[in-house]
Amino acid sequence: MTKTIGKVxxxxxxxxxxxxxxxxxxxxxxxxPFDVVKVEHIEGSISFGVIEEISHITDSASYLSNFIxxxxxxxxxxxxxxxxxxxxxxxxxxGNDKSIYTPVLDGSKVGLAEQAEVxxxxxxxxxxxxxxxxxxxxxxxxxxxTLPVHxxxxxxxxxxxxxxNISGISGLAAKTSYTMFLMKAIQEQYLKTDGSDDSIAFxxxxxxxxxxLAIDEPNEELTVEEKIRYTNMxxxxxxxxxxxKYHYPYSDQSTSKTYSYGQNSDIEAQIDAxxxxxxxxxxxxxxxxxxxxxxxxxDSTGTMESIINFIVTDQGGxxxxxxxxxxxNKVGDFTKAGQQGSDKEISVMSWxxxxxxxxxxxxxxxxxxxxxxxxxEIRLRDSIKDIKKxxxxxxxxxxLDQDTQAFVFGDVIRAIYDLKLGQEDRNENEIPSKIVIFIxxxxxxxxxxxxxxxxxxRQIIDISERGRSLGIILFSVEQFKSAIHDRVxxxxxxxxxxxxxxxxxSKGDYRFVPPVYKNMMTRLDPGEYIIEHPVFRSLLNIKFPxxxxxxxxxx
Amino acid sequence: xxKILDFIAKETDGKNYKxxxxxxxxxxxxxxxxxxxxxxxxxKKGETDKxxxxxxxxxxxxxxxxxxxxxxxxxxLDGSRRTYKVDDIAYGKRLYPIIAxxxxxxxxxxxxxxTFKPVNLxxxxxxxxxxxxxxxxxxGNNDQFFTNLIKKLNGQEILKTQKLNFSKILPYKNTAxxxxxxxEDRGIARIQDEMIALEQRVVFELVKAxxxxxxxxxxxxxxxxxxxxxxARELSQIKSNYDCVIGVSKAFNPExxxxxxRDISRSIAELKIYHRTPAFMYQTERIPDVKFAVWYLRxxxxxxxxxxVLKIEKILVRDIQEEEGLDSDEIDLISANIINERNPVCxxxxxxxxxxxYPIHLTESYIKSKYxxxxxxxxxx
Numbered sequence: 001m002t003k004t005i006g007k008v009x010x011x012x013x014x015x016x017x018x019x020x021x022x023x024x025x026x027x028x029x030x031x032x033p034f035d036v037v038k039v040e041h042i043e044g045s046i047s048f049g050v051i052e053e054i055s056h057i058t059d060s061a062s063y064l065s066n067f068i069x070x071x072x073x074x075x076x077x078x079x080x081x082x083x084x085x086x087x088x089x090x091x092x093x094x095g096n097d098k099s100i101y102t103p104v105l106d107g108s109k110v111g112l113a114e115q116a117e118v119x120x121x122x123x124x125x126x127x128x129x130x131x132x133x134x135x136x137x138x139x140x141x142x143x144x145x146t147l148p149v150h151x152x153x154x155x156x157x158x159x160x161x162x163x164x165n166i167s168g169i170s171g172l173a174a175k176t177s178y179t180m181f182l183m184k185a186i187q188e189q190y191l192k193t194d195g196s197d198d199s200i201a202f203x204x205x206x207x208x209x210x211x212x213l214a215i216d217e218p219n220e221e222l223t224v225e226e227k228i229r230y231t232n233m234x235x236x237x238x239x240x241x242x243x244x245k246y247h248y249p250y251s252d253q254s255t256s257k258t259y260s261y262g263q264n265s266d267i268e269a270q271i272d273a274x275x276x277x278x279x280x281x282x283x284x285x286x287x288x289x290x291x292x293x294x295x296x297x298x299d300s301t302g303t304m305e306s307i308i309n310f311i312v313t314d315q316g317g318x319x320x321x322x323x324x325x326x327x328x329n330k331v332g333d334f335t336k337a338g339q340q341g342s343d344k345e346i347s348v349m350s351w352x353x354x355x356x357x358x359x360x361x362x363x364x365x366x367x368x369x370x371x372x373x374x375x376x377e378i379r380l381r382d383s384i385k386d387i388k389k390x391x392x393x394x395x396x397x398x399x400l401d402q403d404t405q406a407f408v409f410g411d412v413i414r415a416i417y418d419l420k421l422g423q424e425d426r427n428e429n430e431i432p433s434k435i436v437i438f439i440x441x442x443x444x445x446x447x448x449x450x451x452x453x454x455x456x457x458r459q460i461i462d463i464s465e466r467g468r469s470l471g472i473i474l475f476s477v478e479q480f481k482s483a484i485h486d487r488v489x490x491x492x493x494x495x496x497x498x499x500x501x502x503x504x505x506s507k508g509d510y511r512f513v514p515p516v517y518k519n520m521m522t523r524l525d526p527g528e529y530i531i532e533h534p535v536f537r538s539l540l541n542i543k544f545p546x547x548x549x550x551x552x553x554x555x
Numbered sequence: 556x557x558k559i560l561d562f563i564a565k566e567t568d569g570k571n572y573k574x575x576x577x578x579x580x581x582x583x584x585x586x587x588x589x590x591x592x593x594x595x596x597x598x599k600k601g602e603t604d605k606x607x608x609x610x611x612x613x614x615x616x617x618x619x620x621x622x623x624x625x626x627x628x629x630x631x632l633d634g635s636r637r638t639y640k641v642d643d644i645a646y647g648k649r650l651y652p653i654i655a656x657x658x659x660x661x662x663x664x665x666x667x668x669x670t671f672k673p674v675n676l677x678x679x680x681x682x683x684x685x686x687x688x689x690x691x692x693x694x695g696n697n698d699q700f701f702t703n704l705i706k707k708l709n710g711q712e713i714l715k716t717q718k719l720n721f722s723k724i725l726p727y728k729n730t731a732x733x734x735x736x737x738x739e740d741r742g743i744a745r746i747q748d749e750m751i752a753l754e755q756r757v758v759f760e761l762v763k764a765x766x767x768x769x770x771x772x773x774x775x776x777x778x779x780x781x782x783x784x785x786x787a788r789e790l791s792q793i794k795s796n797y798d799c800v801i802g803v804s805k806a807f808n809p810e811x812x813x814x815x816x817r818d819i820s821r822s823i824a825e826l827k828i829y830h831r832t833p834a835f836m837y838q839t840e841r842i843p844d845v846k847f848a849v850w851y852l853r854x855x856x857x858x859x860x861x862x863x864v865l866k867i868e869k870i871l872v873r874d875i876q877e878e879e880g881l882d883s884d885e886i887d888l889i890s891a892n893i894i895n896e897r898n899p900v901c902x903x904x905x906x907x908x909x910x911x912x913y914p915i916h917l918t919e920s921y922i923k924s925k926y927x928x929x930x931x932x933x934x935x936x
Contacts, residue, residue, distance in 0.1 A: 027669075028669070059901070059904060059917075059920070060899070060903070061901075061902065061903025061904050062902075062903050064902065064903065065899075065900060065901070065902040065903045065904075066899070068900050068902045068908075069898045069899035069900045069902075070898065071897075071898065077898060078621060079668075079895075079897075079898035079899055079913075080621075080626045080628075080665075080668070080895050080896055080898075081626075081665055081668050081669075081671065081899075081913065081914065082668045082669055082899075083899050083913075084671060084917055
């Protein structure tokens with residue numbers, strides 16, 4: 001065996017088993033969790049293991065012995081030799097090249113693996129429908145190997161499995177960058193296979209600063225080495241995204257009152273290039289979505305629902321209302337004491353509550369009289385309805401208040417759902433067969449604290465459970481996975497864990513993760529992820545390069 | 556598969572009894588007294604500095620060496636054996652024990668603070684049976700008989716399948732027993748002699764490979780007083796090998812020199828920390844041609860007076876040394892370097908930790924790790 005680094009040790013207390021084994025190495029040998037090692041096994045076969053834990057021991061019987069060894073606590077004492085010591089490493093068995101799962105034997109040689117062997121060990125050598133999801137680095141110095149990692153795209157965007165969930169604390173986990181990296185890889189793959197039945201489109205929400213407002217512009221800061229990494233190792237181009245369309249919340253032209261972090265000049269330029277749009281909501285068309293404004297409001301008695309039902313069924317004169325202003329006035333009428341509406345079961349108090357909620361939201365200028373297509377104004381629902389293959393719709397909601405964000409998000413999801421269910425008047429063949437929705441801060445819409453009857457939560461659960469067959473794929477991101485509704489995360493086939501904190505890893509969601517990996521999660525660098533994917537034999541620690549599109553470090 | 560005892564009984568026309576097998580070291584049996592100090596002749600002055608009459612601190616020198624120089628000791632030698640009574644066998648009217656043994660002799664090298672590796676290991680398996688196992692004893696055919704026997708023995712299936720090999724059959728004398736004498740002890744003594752011979756051989760191999768010099772000394776665990784025996788060579792003939800070797804004893808009789816040096820045991824007990832006694836020169840009747848320099852050194856403050864004191868021996872190899880004693884500077888240098896070996900300790904692993912030198916402890920552990928387990932070994936028979 002080349003590069004032998006130690007030997008298997010099976011003891012009474014720590015025997016080797018079908019699942020794991022221990023081996024010793026020189027104390028100065030640098031290894032890391034996730035490194036793959038190979039072991040000589042019976043019948044000339046090779047077993048592979050992945051490192052889970054590394055411990056250093058000496059022959060010291062107790063701490064007292066160490067204390068005595070420094071002349072009873074003399075910190076300046078420098079002995080002629082160090083204690084005999086070694087590292088012992090716990091490794092999880094990944095497999096055997098001849099499918100022999102008998103535990104590896106005591107004294108078997110353990111060595112570093114070659115690149116091809118690492119791929120074989122991790123089951124990465126025969127991935128079907130490969131889609132690059134990052135790269136792995138293993139070992140140190142002259143032994144170092146770097147290899148691209150591919151996942152099976154059928155388990156990421158259907159039909160075998162679907163949905164991706166990424167978690168990690170903000171600022172350090174680079175969650176958005178990683179999702180964008182994956183989407184870039186997906187778009188590039190689909191652009192190459194243009195013309196086939198299988199097609200894709202993306203809808204993403206910009207929730208923070210200008211993060212996603214220039215995804216089709218190149219990142220000038222990318223170094224030559226990083227570009228080479230993209231082209232040579234990952235097999236991707238260095239072009240930014242293509243076919244991006246940006247949707248900004250409509251606002252008056254006055255600079256003092258804008259609803260986007262995007263600069264007006266940039267937005268104007270995008271509008272001129274016919275890739276920027278301003279979205280609006282028009283009462284007559286969008287009143288059906290009024291319930292979305294109540295997604296975070298506890299409504300255990302169902303009174304809000306009754307009021308919405310009352311309105312959308314045009315009772316009490318709501319059928320004559322044509323604008324948001326009229327609507328507020330009309331609602332106002334019902335809040336007056338003594339008002340006798342046609343439905344006596346709804347109390348005035350409930351109407352007042354209803355008015356309180358909507359008044360605040362409807363103040364926003366996206367709730368407008370009508371849409372002027374000549375000025376690139378648009379209804380999001382119409383825009384989604386017309387989504388084309390390989391399109392990327394970026395919807396900017398960063399500067400909206402939380403309830404309005406929920407409203408926009410819910411509306412878009414609903415529109416996509418309706419589109420894919422064939423409720424829109426469009427030729428089936430022209431609808432992208434898959435639509436990937438990227439939503440940051442999933443906890444706002446699908447956390448465990450969201451009221452159970454929240455329409456958005458219901459919608460998200462439905463997508464996570466049925467989306468795979470419908471072709472609606474959810475790429476969701478949040479800080480703390482443990483806060484997310486079980487049915488949502490439970491249906492995600494692929495999970496990426498970025499840097500998180502100690503409280504989070506103590507939650508039940510991480511129970512299956514070995515302790516060392518858990519602790520590693522609190523130390524991951526930006527651009528480093530631990531990936532769980534159905535076709536991978538174990539968790540993988542992967543890295544990815546900086547994004548290809550323009551970055552706004554200051555928001 | 557035929558076991559070893561059956562084979563021996565068949566080959567030597569004896570009758571074996573399948574008696575209880577046990578390891579001598581694991582049961583409480585009287586040990587051979589190898590530290591017998593009869594016939595010692597001591598000269599009070601064993602070093603060149605004749606003015607030194609009391610003890611002397613070598614701590615400053617030790618600190619200086621610790622800061623600047625590299626340690627003097629690079630090689631560490633230890634030998635041990637494990638003996639077993641595996642059976643009784645009848646030859647003629649008498650019953651004789653069969654003694655088997657595992658011998659381990661190893662030298663380890665310390666290259667730097669982190670690197671401690673064995674450079675030489677000899678761990679043969681041996682058997683000791685009475686001389687009259689050879690029924691046709693005629694002068695000169697004994698060696699041949701036992702050489703043939705060992706060859707046949709190693710061809711046995713039980714050894715071949717386990718890739719084991721006995722190196723020697725060591726016949727012990729079957730002459731009639733005197734008072735307090737036992738055949739067992741004779742067998743054990745043969746195995747002990749074999750171990751000493753191996754110790755001498757590894758020192759010889761180190762010298763031959765030019766590993767030992769004035770910057771690279773060897774510490775041997777225990778005394779250097781090798782008795783002359785059938786296997787071991789006469790110490791006087793090989794003493795030049797021992798120019799860069801010292802023997803360090805943990806267990807010693809503080810009264811050994813008391814006939815010639817007044818209050819020796821008291822001055823050892825009262826030895827201050829990092830002090831050494833003056834060196835004495837002595838000879839024993841058993842090894843008449845060899846003179847030793849011996850001194851005592853305290854490396855640790857302990858509750859019990861003799862814990863923490865080491866007895867250090869060096870063979871005087873040159874004529875001038877035999878006349879004038881060992882150079883006092885060399886004694887100081889050796890003592891200072893031994894003081895620097897006081898840490899780390901094997902506290903918790905070995906009850907003798909206060910006077911155990913860590914590299915020797917490691918060498919001893921290495922040898923032990925190479926032994927076959929008692930159960931494994933006993934069940935070969």
